[in-house]
Amino acid sequence: MLRWLIGGGREPQGLAEKSPLQTIGEEQTQNPYTELLVLKAHHDIVRFLVRLDEYRFASAGDDGIVVVWNAQTGEKLLELNGHTQKITALITFPSLEACEEKNQLILTASADRTVILWDCDTGRQVQKVSCFQSTVKCLIVLQRLDVWLSGGNDLCVWNQKLDLLCKTSHLSDTGISALIEIPKNCVVAAVGKELIIFQLVAPTEESLEWDILEIKRLLDHQDHILSLVNVNDVSFVTGSHVGEMIIWDILDWTVQACECNFWDPSPQLDTQQEIKLCQKPNDISIHHFTWDEENVFAAVGRGLYVYNLQMKRVIACQKSAHDSNVLHIAKLPNRKGRRSAVTCSHKNHVQYAPNRHVYTKPLRIGISGFFNMWGFGRVNKQASQPVKKQQENAPPCSLELIGDLIGHSSSVEMFLYFEDHGLVTCSADHLIILWKNGERESGLRSLKLFQKLEEDGDLYLAV
Structure with a gap:
């Protein structure tokens, strides 16, 4: 199901304690996605989607297969077979300089302890690496250095030809769960509760070999780190299993801000004790982030929270956005002055919400499973009102449900957005x-019909 939200006014007093999950009904005038195409090719859970260009995307999952699709027509273009176990990571890869044809390449990692480089234009397996001692859980390309990194129980650095340049010693049995690039030829690796800063040392006249150095370990999290993303040129953000969100300085790696009050945006004492005593870990775990210029959107347990980077606090929230944990969030381009974010959860619904400056009752979402889009808007206030009073009435924004799309029969794992071709979702139902967009598709069909009639001479225009 796909659900839509628009930013509304502040939630009325007492509303939050009523039915935490509500449905929107059949009248969904704000919902443009009235048509769907069901694409079948996988035989197990589909966990990964990656956009290749303006009209193609690739999917992968537990069946070890990679499928390339046409996002406009839904046609299956290629099926890539090479892995023997489930795929654990999937990223796009820059074209090799040695190749005259600049084809679209992707890297896939698998539980079979291999990484394969694929040509998505021909379906050819370009190269395969099988020297890993553990499953590779994450991949990252550092285009500026012409290298790529793989993270598992150790960290490996590779060139574009898939030659191993250097690697760390065994880090932990937990392994690296996420990697991001930061300045000074450094990367941040999430390893259990720790963040480890590594620096890549390129060859010089004195040393012709690559090296990777451990610079610092950041131990501020109390539990395993589940999400790690770059926010902007000055910050990156992490989220943990017990609901801690920390915003870090990207240059000196110090803590800029920390938020643990996601179950209640108002300040509380003894935050960490409240989390452990009053909340189940799954209810507050932070699985994913997205962001824009001003805010971080956090998937916290079953809820969606908007954290303002300048104000350093939560400005909008929907505590019961789903009836199961939110797995993935993405931000859509602003449309007609509206901000939108999309979320999906363990079950089979989706939601969307552009923002408006209106006072409306925020709806909540609660049919089993979601793929969602959300938006938020600030409450209009008179200029004469004191700023302090505005801060006391947190949150100053709210979210409102405006639509549902029902399609998947199991959890939605991930999604992609194509401006011209709609939304793509993948699910545990193998689909x-x-x-x-029904209106757009109807217009395209009408245009094709008139063009066909004109070509056949059956269309006569009256003068």
Whole structure:
């Protein structure tokens, strides 16, 4: 199901304690996605989607297969077979300089302890690496240095030809769960509760070999780190299993801000004790982030929270956005002055919400499973009102449900957005669904019909 939210006014007093999950009904005038295409090719859970260009994407999952699709028509273009176990990571890869044809390449990692480089234009397996001692859980390309990194129980640095340049010693049995690039030829690796800063040392006249140095370990999290993303040029953010969100300085790696009050945006004492005593870990775990210029959107347990980077506090929240944990968030481009974010959860619904400056009752979402889009808007206030009073009435924004799309029969794992072709979702039900803008598709069909009639001489225009 796909659900839509628009930013509304502040939630009325007492509303939050009523039915935490509500449905929107059949009248969904704000919902443009009235058509869908069901794409079948996988035989197990589909966990990964990656955009290749303006009209193609690739999917992968537990069946070890990579499928390349046409996002406009839903046609299966290629099926890439090479892994023997489930795929654990999937990223796009820059074209090799040695190749005259600049084809679209992707890297896939698998539980079979291999990494394969694929040509998505021909379906050819370019190269395969099989020297790993553990499963590779994450991949990252550092284009500026012309290298790529793989993270598992150790960290390996590779060149574009898939030659191993250097590696760390065994880090932990937990392994690296996420990697991001930061300045000074450094990367941040999430390893259990720790963040480890590594620096890549390129060859010089004195040393012709690459090296990777451990610079610092950051031990501020109390539990395993589940999410790690770059926010902007000055910050990156992490989220943990017990609901801690920490914003870090990207240059000196110090803590800029920390938020643990996601179950209640108002300040509380003894935050960490409140989390452990009053909340189940799954209810507050932070699985994913997205962001814009001003805010971080956090998937916290079953809820969606908007954290303002300048104000350093939560400005909008929907505590019961789903009836199960939110797995993935993405931000959509602003449309008609609206901000939108999309979320999906362990079950089979989706939601969307552009923002408006209106006073409306915020709806909540609660049918089993979601793929969602959300938006938020600030409450209009008179200029004469004191700023302090505005801060006391947190949160100053709210979210409102405006639509549902029902399609998947199991959890939605991930999604992609194509401006011209709609939304793509993948699920544990082995299916991929391409959600289409019904009005746009109807117009395209009418245009094709008139063109066909004109070509056949059956269309006569009256003068």
